[in-house]
Amino acid sequence: MYAYDTKKRPGASLSPQGTSEGAEADQNKSGYIYAPFVAPDLVEHSLGINVIRHTKGKQLYPVIVEDQSLAEMEKLRSEKEKELKDTIDRLSDALQLMEEELKGMPGWRSEDLRNQFNPKIYDKTIQGITDFSRDLSVLQRVCFIGHSNGQLLKSLSPQTTKLYIIGHGGPGVDILAADQDMQRGMVTAEQIAKALSVGGLDPHYRDIRVRACYSADAQHPENFSMAELEKSAKPFGGILGFGKNKKKPFAQSLKEELVKNGFPDISVSGYHGAGVTYSKEDWHARRLRNKGDVQASSVRRKF
Numbered sequence: 001m002y003a004y005d006t007k008k009r010p011g012a013s014l015s016p017q018g019t020s021e022g023a024e025a026d027q028n029k030s031g032y033i034y035a036p037f038v039a040p041d042l043v044e045h046s047l048g049i050n051v052i053r054h055t056k057g058k059q060l061y062p063v064i065v066e067d068q069s070l071a072e073m074e075k076l077r078s079e080k081e082k083e084l085k086d087t088i089d090r091l092s093d094a095l096q097l098m099e100e101e102l103k104g105m106p107g108w109r110s111e112d113l114r115n116q117f118n119p120k121i122y123d124k125t126i127q128g129i130t131d132f133s134r135d136l137s138v139l140q141r142v143c144f145i146g147h148s149n150g151q152l153l154k155s156l157s158p159q160t161t162k163l164y165i166i167g168h169g170g171p172g173v174d175i176l177a178a179d180q181d182m183q184r185g186m187v188t189a190e191q192i193a194k195a196l197s198v199g200g201l202d203p204h205y206r207d208i209r210v211r212a213c214y215s216a217d218a219q220h221p222e223n224f225s226m227a228e229l230e231k232s233a234k235p236f237g238g239i240l241g242f243g244k245n246k247k248k249p250f251a252q253s254l255k256e257e258l259v260k261n262g263f264p265d266i267s268v269s270g271y272h273g274a275g276v277t278y279s280k281e282d283w284h285a286r287r288l289r290n291k292g293d294v295q296a297s298s299v300r301r302k303f
Contacts (some may be wrong), residue, residue, distance in 0.1 A: 029162045029207065034064040036167060036192050037185045038072045039178030042060040043080050045211065046167040047139050047278040053137045055282045063166070064153070069144035074144060084136040091129045098122070147199050154200035155223050158265070165192065167256075169212030171220045171232070172247030176212055189250060193257035208254070209269040209300070215250045216270030216301040224286075224294050229272050233301055255303040272299040 050060045114122040167176030178185025222233035235248040253272025258266045273286035284296040
């Protein structure tokens with residue numbers, strides 16, 4: 001995709017995923033998901049990431065949470081599992097009801113259920129059962145793990161692992177939240193940086209990626225063109241265009257806070273546009289209103 005010389009533009013570049021060398025190095029890294037707080041949407045985000053990995057036959061990413069929050073996260077997982085099971089049962093019951101209603105028709109054959117009822121509705125129901133069953137299987141296998149009093153984060157190799165941070169975000173907003181309205185579970189870039197430092201992450205850790213919506217944007221991009229993304233990533237505002245109130249992409253704010261907290265080698269990536277929790281494709285997607293979806297790796301920006 002797009003590759004930039006970071007020496008010419010310090011601080012940020014679109015990830016060079018189009019090069020075989022960069023893609024291969026990325027594929028060789030093992031990954032972890034970091035949940036800065038506990039919320040139902042973060043269970044959803046973890047599931048969405050891992051469904052894509054399951055589809056591609058890859059190992060699922062574990063989800064790291066605070067030790068004291070592990071029980072609550074497991075409770076939310078159980079609630080999501082029940083929701084999926086109930087949905088599967090409801091769709092299965094609907095199919096059975098279709099069959100019962102059609103059994104009395106002349107010339108009824110069970111193999112003709114699809115055509116005798118409504119092919120579109122039938123196919124949609126079957127696909128729903130298949131998709132929700134897959135999601136349930138993946139969610140049951142996702143490993144939620146605590147920090148183990150700092151030992152887990154400390155054990156992550158700076159060279160061979162990558163850490164995905166999940167939550168809701170917005171362009172130029174210095175918080176991650178638990179809900180799309182950005183009203184609950186809010187943590188700042190500074191708080192996350194301190195939590196990772198106190199949590200034992202190696203000071204020479206290198207690869208953190210923020211999956212939140214607009215994590216590479218200081219303002220809302222109108223499209224996914226190179227020029228527009230350069231514009232959307234550029235900090236703006238403050239007094240006469242500078243100052244501490246200047247709006248920045250969240251990933252840039254997190255990079256700066258991590259450097260302050262003793263991570264000199266850190267690279268923080270953000271993604272342009274809104275995230276898609278459950279992609280229709282077999283790749284992670286990013287979206288802009290009425291502009292369609294693009295592959296997330298093509299609009300990942302490093303800070």
